[in-house]
Amino acid sequence: MEISTILDKIHLQIQPLLSQGKVADYIPALANVNHQEFAMAVTLNNGEFYGVGNYQQHFSIQSISKVFSFTLALRHYKKKLYRRVWREPSGDPFNSLIQLEHENGIPRNPFINAGAIVVCDSLISKAADGELALKDLLTFIRLISADDTIGIDESVASSELQHGFRNSALANLMKSFGNIDNDVEQVLTTYFKQCSVSMNCQQLSRAFLYLANHGIDPITQKQILTSAQTKRVNALMLTCGHYDASGDFAFQVGLPGKSGVGGGIVAIIPGKMSIAVYSPALNEFGNSLVGTKALELFTTYTGLSIF
Amino acid sequence: MEISTILDKIHLQIQPLLSQGKVADYIPALANVNHQEFAMAVTLNNGEFYGVGNYQQHFSIQSISKVFSFTLALRHYKKKLYRRVWREPSGDPFNSLIQLEHENGIPRNPFINAGAIVVCDSLISKAADGELALKDLLTFIRLISADDTIGIDESVASSELQHGFRNSALANLMKSFGNIDNDVEQVLTTYFKQCSVSMNCQQLSRAFLYLANHGIDPITQKQILTSAQTKRVNALMLTCGHYDASGDFAFQVGLPGKSGVGGGIVAIIPGKMSIAVYSPALNEFGNSLVGTKALELFTTYTGLSIF
């Protein structure tokens, strides 16, 4: 079956599900999206693109940004990064403080909030301040997306900051253990801006291609990560990419991927392609309900699960 | 034996212990005290005063302030206060986040940090802002101490604020559960100032008299608390007044009391008197090492333990 045919078929099949799930409503900027929205985009390693639905609709990438920031930190700190953040599944809700308290402020992995905050802190240290760190991150995202227009939705960022008490608790706790180097408020401001990067499915599927090609952007041939680092990112996405439903996602979709509470998910098929999907209503674990289903259908129709 | 004789005897007996223990050193303002200092003061319900050592030496009352703020909050909110803070021993280190996370942000009691922060927040709500809340607290402390000179050591307060990441984590976590009403930074600033009230043993022993007299200041005859509220404060001091050594203190001293990391402890003998002691070196549980011993000797010589 052609990819475009598959996307059309998925588009049809997920229609009845569009009324299910629940949009993230902890901040107005996320709550006020169109609940029925759906988009899916595929970029092959050779650059071919396929899309269905409103795949140029921007949305808040939220936790998907953790993949970008972790990539940048890996490039800079290499294995030294693992002194400050581990690489194992957490088994706790994504914002738990208990694990941090028992393990001296070292988060379980870079895809839970605590881990991503540490990664963000490390990028600030490298860039000298939060604004420069964000500039570096945006430059990187624009580069791998081949799109200079990508930016931050400041209204989302400032909403997040006003409601980010749990993340502030995480950051302060890690600071008390000495695992945050910069000013907590600067780290949180930077972190929430990072989460508020606004992208569409087309850009996201393009941006993740390096993870489907051993760390080398298959279009520009630029090396983003080493092959081993790429394997690490993919292994982490598979085991920890979807909060407390990572095991279910590994089973249902069978691809390394990362979801965000804004309703986006990006997954990669090693050696072949990158797939982005968007639908804002979430399942009970905080992952896009329709997005997860669409990816499951995609691996079913293509037979391209890793298992 | 006369009280003055007892105090002299204790003063002699604790000499060899003055070189033991460890002064709190997490902020310079606390670390830079004279480690060998010792003072003890007794005020009877009839107003008679006995002192030994440098009982007019001021020090940071730290957690002893929790008794004053809890008293004020009880006066204002009465039983409604217990919706926001419980009244049971915690069994966890005094600054644990785990219990808070499992119990929806409701701290175990008003004498662990989380509980005292909630109490502080409640006083800010009542007073309209943090500065006014502090003014109320100081007015109250001066009243029951019969001493208008008592104030806040601002250098201690600002040091605390710069190192208070763990307390900030607690406050933000409770805020995420909706159990902090005011701005977190304002609450913490107020809380650290409250802890930085500077008093001496004479003032403290005078100030606690209402707890030794069913809630009525025995000298001025002013009612501070009801008899039932007083019983509650005393029961809490006995079961939770000394962090993770409350059980040991109940055994060794056998009196309701409250200690502070600055090296002070105040204890009361219901119906009879109030005793304050100061010595900055702490035992492994964060309570004044010599202070605990001095109080134990006092109950041994007077036979006035509650058991």
Place this chain on the structure above:
Amino acid sequence: MEISTILDKIHLQIQPLLSQGKVADYIPALANVNHQEFAMAVTLNNGEFYGVGNYQQHFSIQSISKVFSFTLALRHYKKKLYRRVWREPSGDPFNSLIQLEHENGIPRNPFINAGAIVVCDSLISKAADGELALKDLLTFIRLISADDTIGIDESVASSELQHGFRNSALANLMKSFGNIDNDVEQVLTTYFKQCSVSMNCQQLSRAFLYLANHGIDPITQKQILTSAQTKRVNALMLTCGHYDASGDFAFQVGLPGKSGVGGGIVAIIPGKMSIAVYSPALNEFGNSLVGTKALELFTTYTGLSIF
């Protein structure tokens, strides 16, 4: 007011409460008691006795037995006992495994189940086997109760054993940490028999007199514990005697005491008397609802709270 008058008054006042609360129903032997039962008994240090209600009605003393077994273990092992069980409030439900797992199998205090199981194990080691340990315990209880007829309700014991999975989990966990010396099954069998000792209020109030008299039975003048050990038992009863409502009991009643899930509570007034109360319906914390109220009224009418 005369004690007999006070008891009559209490008897009258608690009538409306007799229909409240919930009898322990996890085993039939406990569920099949008369829910409306009430009895109260006071024995003064001089031997005078006062009772109201059916104070010769036997019931399962359950956790009250922990005071007897801890007393025996203290007599034998003295301070060495504290290597295996701590002396601090737990703040966790009485049968929690979490604290044990974090603290290497050392229970918080001898009055939570884990602690009482360790104490029971220590008595078995001393006596050579479980049967002999039980015989020692019964001999001791009969001695301090001045009643040779006291025995074990074997039907309760065997019911407990069949439903004691949580206690078995505790014992096995502590065994895995090396804190149980004997065979787990033998320890549990012995422990459940100890909890199934059957006594009435008259016997219990007599038995606890040594705790109201510095460790010396005031009638026979036999020394049961040293004065310091007695202080320790009383301090533990005050801070940990009533599961997760110990703080509330300290406040409401203001006396060292120990409750059992069978509906009994015994409390002592140092230097004066011992009071036992029985009413099988429990409050939400597993303590006798009417029993707690009756003791509160008793301290109110006599003015003999320790605070």
Place this chain on the structure above:
Amino acid sequence: MEISTILDKIHLQIQPLLSQGKVADYIPALANVNHQEFAMAVTLNNGEFYGVGNYQQHFSIQSISKVFSFTLALRHYKKKLYRRVWREPSGDPFNSLIQLEHENGIPRNPFINAGAIVVCDSLISKAADGELALKDLLTFIRLISADDTIGIDESVASSELQHGFRNSALANLMKSFGNIDNDVEQVLTTYFKQCSVSMNCQQLSRAFLYLANHGIDPITQKQILTSAQTKRVNALMLTCGHYDASGDFAFQVGLPGKSGVGGGIVAIIPGKMSIAVYSPALNEFGNSLVGTKALELFTTYTGLSIF
């Protein structure tokens, strides 16, 4: 490179590592193995076999047996099994009781001990008793291994039973939550026998082939599991197959696999082959140190990681 060449190359390369790591020594039967042992076996889906080292040396398969028992339980109970055991990574040490206590006795996944004990209990319920359940399990293992000689090492089993206090704690705790149907002792006896199945690398690599072929044994064409169930087992092996180093194994090896404390690991390459490795010295996470390295080299040389 030919597979036989690759195996020889690996055999050479791991030599210096054979003196590292630490053999499991909690029971003598496991401690008394030859620490320097190494074997590796590959069976292709077409039946071709390659081996290096002493690949007919039997060892205790331990936790590898969890894959077999889970497979049988899935066959029988299908999705109903998930009411009693979840499918998510645990993030806690493999024998933690804390998660069980917070989550009502439902273990996180079938590959931690608690989960495997529940699975074992479900097989006993199905088979009527523990002996019959074991017979079923052995019949199944012999079938998929195409080897009728496979049996249980009873000396290992009885050693395990005598030291299995932690597992007994887990089982009793789950029983207290109603998640164990049969007698706890019977369940544990059966569970320890299951873990004491003795196999060699050749048999293990043969036995796992159905997981490399969508649930159908590629040699006999018998359907063991559905394709979806197979995906589930593989996803679980990838996310939870190696205790607290599952994330590291996913990264380093990049294959679904399961390790046992006896020193064995089996991994599969979907659509292609199954690989078993044995070397008894363990790394800090309880997985075969040399075994993990050998598998990493295998995916490096073949380029067959799933990432």
